[in-house]
Amino acid sequence: MSLRNALLSLLTVEPMTGYDLYKVFESSVGHVWHAPDSQIYPELKRMESEGLITGQDVQWGQRGKKRQYTITNEGIAEFKSWMNTPLEYARTRDPAHLKAAYLEWADPEAAREQMRRHIAHYQSLLKQWQERIDELEQGTNSMLAKRLKSTPRKDWDATIAFKRFTYEGLVSRAEAEIQWAERGLQLIDRLNS
Secondary structure (H helix, E strand, O other): OHHHHHHHHHHOOOOEEHHHHHHHHHHOHHHOOOOOHHHHHHHHHHHHHOOOEEEEEEEEOOOEEEEEEEEOHHHHHHHHHHHOOOOOOOOOOOHHHHHHOOHHHOOHHHHHHHHHHHHHHHHHHHHHHHHHHHHHHHOOOHHHHHHHHOOOHHHHHHHHHHHHHHHHHHHHHHHHHHHHHHHHHHHHHHHOO
16 A cells, blocks of 8 residues: 555646656655556556546657546545554565574675675665755755645645655664664674684
8 A cells, every 4th residue: 555655645746647657756755665667557557447546648749648647536535544544564574684693604705795785785875865855955856846836835844844854764774774784794703703
């Protein structure tokens, strides 16, 4: 259901084609919910068949057509219901930490490489997420600008604050993962010296 609600959240801003949704998804909610286009397009069809969105063909280029989707009142109600229902947490699947629990089976250099890759991965995410915070602060985030156009002025501060709050949480998570992997490198060195 999270993919569905991520798509509904984007459609509360403006009507979009599947391709536009995919592009915006990757640069916004994709930071907190990954979904390839092979999942997005079938979900859009299901949502349309359930009346949460409507679709209409629009001209694309000289001969082509794309399907543009608009959220319906039922879609808005569904999204609000999801937002007002407490989250049920899924059980954890964390391959990096699972692997770390058994690093004694790895060659020391392979264990170090695992930790270095973990650090590099989270440094990359940290950079992306910090860039989103900078965009929010500078007012250069295009999706936020579109959202604010359809949001009452009195709600702008909350809209921006919750976006920032989300990215700050992601930054904190990335920083914690980097520190954990750095401690892992120290542990590997200590145990293999």
